[in-house]
Amino acid sequence: MDKRESMWEYYLRKGMSRRSFLKGCVALTSIMGLSTDMVSKVVEAAEKKPLPVVVWIHGHECTGCDESFIRSGAPLASDLVLNEIALEYDHLLSAACGAPFEAHLEETIQKYKGQYILAVEGAVCTKDNGVYCMSGGHTFTHLLKHAASNALAIIAYGSCAAYGGIQAAKPNPTGSSGIGSFVGRSPIINVPGCPPIPEVMTGVIMHLALFNKVPSLDHDGRPKQFYGNRIHDTCYRRPFFDAGMFAEHFDDAGAKAGWCLYKLGCRGPETYNSCGNLRWFQGMSYPIQSGAPCIGCSSAHFWDEDPLTARMPDYGPFGNVDKIGAVAAAVTAVGVMAHGAMSIVQKNQRDKIEAKKHGEQVNK
């Protein structure tokens, strides 16, 4: 992002004249819908260093990630959107719509080629050439490919963009998946969650803005500072787990006292997220604190790891693993006994034959 240059610097680098730069500014003024008396201001601005440009596109999604983004308490969404970044394209907040908006997107991609940050919300649906997710008359696959190939870095916001999310759950009728394998390039910053915690969403952008680099990522492409801990390892109810104090049913004495929800299906022990340390709304709560077992919404395949209120051993593609194991052990025991009994019979027969042979030898 250090490479980010002003429009004037860009023209200089391209060896273009001041005259063509000014013409560009006039064109820009009209594109922005400003009156011509604003041209001098635009010229002035185009000579300055711009804010990091963010393009935010939507695939198969529910807009919950946008909503989470604007719930951020620090930084406030207003500060971020007005002071830290230039959010040039976003279906939720952008004023414009229709053809001028699509033209502005193309303009932005061209102008900031290789310099803008692409935020993707939602899964990419690829079945039947992606006709099930259309926007602006194009498939989302078309837009994603185009926008991703020219981006500096890509942020996959939410479990849908990172892993496919709800629409990719069985039987995945639209052939949806996370964007990683589709765009096939890095860096992709995975920010999973359904939705991610507001301050995690804004935090990733703030990290880019403050430190001018991609935050350090784990093996799954997630920022370590937000996804480095399991909820279970940071949960305020962890002492109850360690002590063996569990709610057995919703609203029982353990639930009222705020004991561990492990036995109600809590996915905290498998889920990497900041719910335990940052919590939601700046420390106000998170599902476990409100008595609801975690559903593991930042895990890759959590929708198909249901039922959500059961844990292992109940969970699994074949049913209760301990029951399966116990049955298998019983079957093995019976088999062993049967085999053992037959082996005794076999040994007796063999001994008889041996004895007969032995007798014949003795008789000789």
Next chain:
Amino acid sequence: MKEVTRKIYYLFSPWLRIFHWIMVVCILTLFVTGLLITNPWFIFAVDPTYSGMMVDNIRNIHFLAAYIFSASFILRIYGFIVNPGDRLFSHVWKGYFYRNVVDVMLHYMFLKHEHASYLRNPLARCSYTFLYVLVFIEMLTGFAIYYMTNINGIGGILFGWVIPLLGGEYMAHLIHHYVAWGILLFAFGHVYMVIRAEFMEGESEVSSMFAGSKILAHEPRDAGHLDGTLK
């Protein structure tokens, strides 16, 4: 009475034998504590659960057993280096291996009265390879889950790739749990087969894991494995 000449074959190094018995204790411990972690026990059958057996202690026992088990592999590796008898792995690339397997299987299916004599039964050799695979999966998934408490530590760096590869930690837990049952079933079969062999062939299977030697009446087909003559 028939006179039988028996020959002593020194097979198992002390290192392998120590490893074996550590493994027995550890697997039992790991299995029981693992089930308790999955579904914590409660002493007073009341609602909600208030466990006298603290989950934290159970987990620590589980981890301790896992560490001892893993550390004892060093003994196993040392034995592997110093003693040919510790190296009796399946020679799946050799034709005679399959002939021997068929020989043993026909006997176990009661189609033959006996199988030829072996230092180590070829089916058992296969099953131990299988066991090592299971144990390896358990160690990989177990340490991956265990070390992810600190992703920046050496354990996190070494094992951090495992969970994304499996598609999530829930899957890692599930695999860990299923494979644990697999190991238990192996143990069932193993104990039975050893006792059966002792009973059927009288070949000192049980004592060999204490003393290290097998006393065989017939020249075992794989005797050459000990001195390297059978390639």
Next chain:
Amino acid sequence: MRHVVVDPITRIEGHLRVEVQVDEGSGKVTDALSSGTAWRGLELIMKDRDPRDVWAYIQRICGVCTTAHALASVRAVEDALSIKIPKNANYIRNIMAATLTVQDHLVHFYHLHALDWVSPVDALAADPVATANLQTTILNAYRLPLKGPSSGLETEAYPHDFPAATPQYFAAVKDKVKAIVESGQLGIFAAQWWDHPDYKLLPPEVHLLAVAHYLEMLDKQRELVAPHVIFGGKNPHPHYVVGGMPCSISLDDGNAPINTARLDIVDRAINMGRTLVNFYYLPDLLAVGTAYVKAGRVDGGGLAKTRVLAYGAYPIEEYAGTSTKGGGGFFKNLLIRCNGVVENFGQGAANAKFTEITAEDLADPKVFTESVEHSWYNYPQNDNDEIHPWEGITEPKFTGPKEGTATEWQSLNERGKYSWLKTPKWKGKVCEVGPLARYIIIYTKAQKGLLPDMTWAEKMMLDQIAAVSNLLGLAPEAWLPTMVGRTAVRALDCQLHAEINKFFFDKLIANIRSGDTNVANMEMWNPKNWPKECQGVGIYEAPRGALSHWIDIKDGKTNNYQCVVPTTWNSCPRDSKAGYGAYELAMMDTHVQIPDKPLEIAKVIRSFDPCMACATHMYNAKGERITVITTDPYSGTRVEK
């Protein structure tokens, strides 16, 4: 004649495309279509899931009206399993629902709709001193001092969130806007038709004031949803549990999900909601709306003039069942008895016709039906057959656009199929739903004397309508079914829901005080206690209107799941028998000044608060007939192949 396409429509949830034919001379819209352009198949994904989990999955239909689908879902499952939730759970759910409505309406006005009315560019011409004076004028002229019933529990000493009316404040906001415009990086303000004449309907000071409030509300809306975070653990997508709520109450435990300190956070958020709507949202909106009405802008009514529908809102106390099978208790216990349809309201309340919607209607195969004449689906006989959802067949038939290819559309085929939305009908007719529908129904019922023993909420709705009619100098019939009316009523609805929030919070406190801390009924938790097969329906008047979820449970698993969603009612494609959908009619009832810059079209569409992800039905991507949503509480469920 000009063909104008607006795609994507932004500042909504999901993917929406509209196309209109505009007569350039008169600015009249002669034809209009609206198309839902994406579909995710969530109902299909529900198949074979644990009914106790379905709320979590189906809630992901939409993150803007988050909670709405979860609530309808748990109600459907509880109806099917005959679960009566505890008092506290009913109050808490009502608080969460009302909280959603307050926050959603406020965000809709300031962040999704306001930039159709006000412009940051025009704000640059404003005088900060005059803007400060304007703020005072607005608060004097446009406040509606209406309140819910008092329980004597008023915890807010004075309005903590009060609009600043100082020139320095507005000068600072203006400087920031100026810096953004001059930077050339307009960000979220880029590429809008800021030179559209509509923006000149308001003086620059209104623009500056609205932009300031846009920013303030962007920062404050988050605090309004604190009740979701306390009761449900997070927002968007808070947690529920079938049988009640997961947030156990204990006044003796520091670690408890709900204790006094936690309730105080909820109380604070509720008071904040009341303050924000009374001192920001409602006065701002009435000031803008009055200017539009005075400029003669009373178009965009469309279907609201002929037919509106609502299911009824807020069970006051815990109830048994929604459908007749479950006892129909839901309809006997409503705070807002708007369950019904009003026809021909445009000709005056006296000439309008009211028809009640009852628990029996939900089960009647002739009352609620769907057609697919212009949807990308196929029916075996005629596509305009009216088939009840439980007899419904969803056989996809993607026919592509009129011009362009399947993946590159130029224009859609208004004569053929053009949307992934079906056309839902009530007795063969299309209806508009939403806050406007609720208010029209309550007003009409009151005029016809059909509201005996009026609840405080119904009374407040009538007072609101009277106050706004007085302000505008127009009869309710004249201003309600218009684009401005639709937007204004949303603010009234917001004020009402802020009071409903307080009402149920007071009830919750009173009930806890009486010693009842139960929040979940777990008697039917274990699937072993369930009937082999059962059906249920869950109803909720969501921020965008009438929402119903239908579930069929078989062998402890979800056999079929169906959602009939507000935006499907409003955004549906036309039908040769029933006519145009609500969006289409509203667009055709809208005057477009500049066909190249159809701001009026975007504005009238956004006056509905579209939520497209909610609206689209399921289909099978392979082009085969598929198993579909065919539930009915009476006649059982069929799986069509």
